[in-house]
Amino acid sequence: MTTLAITGGRVLLPDATITRADVLIDQDAGEILQIGPDLDGDETLDGSDALVTPGFVNGHCHVAMSLLRGYADDKPLENWLREDIWPAEAQLTDEDIRAGAELGVLEMIKSGTTAFADMYFEVPEIAAAVEEAGVRARLGHGIVTVAKDEEEAREDAETSLEIAREYDGAADGRISAAFMPHSLTTVGEEYLAEYVPRAREAGIPIHYHANETSEEVTPIVEERGVRPLAYAAEKGMLDSQDFVAHGVHVDESEIQLLAEAGTGVIHCPASNMKLASGMAPVQRMLEAGVTVGLGTDGAASNNDLSMLDEARDAAMLGKLAAEDASAVPAESVVELVTRGSADALGLESGRLEQGAPADLAVIDLDAPHLTPRYDLVSHLAYAAAASDVRHTVCDGRVLMRDREVLTLEEASVLSRAREAAADLRTRLED
Ligand SMILES: CSC[C@H]1O[C@@H](n2cnc3c(O)ncnc32)[C@H](O)[C@@H]1O
Numbered sequence: 001m002t003t004l005a006i007t008g009g010r011v012l013l014p015d016a017t018i019t020r021a022d023v024l025i026d027q028d029a030g031e032i033l034q035i036g037p038d039l040d041g042d043e044t045l046d047g048s049d050a051l052v053t054p055g056f057v058n059g060h061c062h063v064a065m066s067l068l069r070g071y072a073d074d075k076p077l078e079n080w081l082r083e084d085i086w087p088a089e090a091q092l093t094d095e096d097i098r099a100g101a102e103l104g105v106l107e108m109i110k111s112g113t114t115a116f117a118d119m120y121f122e123v124p125e126i127a128a129a130v131e132e133a134g135v136r137a138r139l140g141h142g143i144v145t146v147a148k149d150e151e152e153a154r155e156d157a158e159t160s161l162e163i164a165r166e167y168d169g170a171a172d173g174r175i176s177a178a179f180m181p182h183s184l185t186t187v188g189e190e191y192l193a194e195y196v197p198r199a200r201e202a203g204i205p206i207h208y209h210a211n212e213t214s215e216e217v218t219p220i221v222e223e224r225g226v227r228p229l230a231y232a233a234e235k236g237m238l239d240s241q242d243f244v245a246h247g248v249h250v251d252e253s254e255i256q257l258l259a260e261a262g263t264g265v266i267h268c269p270a271s272n273m274k275l276a277s278g279m280a281p282v283q284r285m286l287e288a289g290v291t292v293g294l295g296t297d298g299a300a301s302n303n304d305l306s307m308l309d310e311a312r313d314a315a316m317l318g319k320l321a322a323e324d325a326s327a328v329p330a331e332s333v334v335e336l337v338t339r340g341s342a343d344a345l346g347l348e349s350g351r352l353e354q355g356a357p358a359d360l361a362v363i364d365l366d367a368p369h370l371t372p373r374y375d376l377v378s379h380l381a382y383a384a385a386a387s388d389v390r391h392t393v394c395d396g397r398v399l400m401r402d403r404e405v406l407t408l409e410e411a412s413v414l415s416r417a418r419e420a421a422a423d424l425r426t427r428l429e430d
């Protein structure tokens, strides 16, 4: 057995307490062996003056959209997608998607994220980036059937099923999969009726955007006479394996449906603020027992992939939404960004305890904005930044040591992304 020890630090435990301890990892099994004093490993990471936390889990992303960061801003969702993003995405090559995915995964590793869920197209390119970088991901091909003829629409839905079957368990189990209709308004009812049961039979979870904007809720209520998540339930899309992105405009009946079904909600506060989509009732969902996690959405609507930023945004926006400063407190957002997202995605990570996956981040505390240190959970929620992450470990493997990413060549990832973006811009201007 090969072991890795993280020594001299403080460790964030599942009950949100922090203890001075070392962490010993079985690198072959990719699991935590022990948390306690004076542990030695074959390899050591310095944890002094640092906090060891579970690796952050980004519950909803379009990682390759990192290539479109700053391409179009300051518009609401519909206009942003239809006027700017979808025309740009129509021009993306497989190489662009690989370059965008590597750029995004690099940013994730540098900010302590060890797992993410991703909806996009050309999934093999994204899977290749995940495999190479050493992170964990639940991947899926996003289906859009509106404005497509039947043949194209079916092909999209078939691809989503095939990709999910092919990639579930890939990269030594670090990749899992889901069936991913884009949303309840962009995928026709006939396709949901046919393909959702097929995904269910194959045991594949379902992930989709839901109740993101009021413009998306109104037509469903008008045409079908039910709220969107009641429609989703009718279509068999609210299961304990499933997770939806956003859940901004959910009413009490939908919160109850989510809680009873055990369907996860991935809250994306930065994207919701930037697109002015609204404020999700996060405190209410938590009180009702809904499994809530956090996600960045794509870097084109955020505009970064830092889960520490997302945690802070979730706390701030959650208080504003509830008009209550005690809502969505520090301890809650730290849980959302770790175990909440992991549970929603059906991953075992998100907790530091014996036998758990060795997915973790080591946060350097030696910084002016982390001084003094009354409460490290408060610092994680409100003050720590992506650049404070010193080491990142996933599945027992060191992905970043002393701020140097070991699995991706940072300079070439950046230059490939810059080149791909410049070429894309030229193509879009022609
Ligand atoms: C069909 S692949 C996924 C699809 O989703 C688009 N997208 C990015 N951000 C959002 C968002 O906040 N709501 C809905 N759709 C979004 C992305 O551009 C891809 O086309």
Ligand SMILES: [Zn+2]
Pocket (backbone or CB within 6 Å): 060, 061, 062, 209, 245, 297, 298
């Ligand atoms: Zn999204």
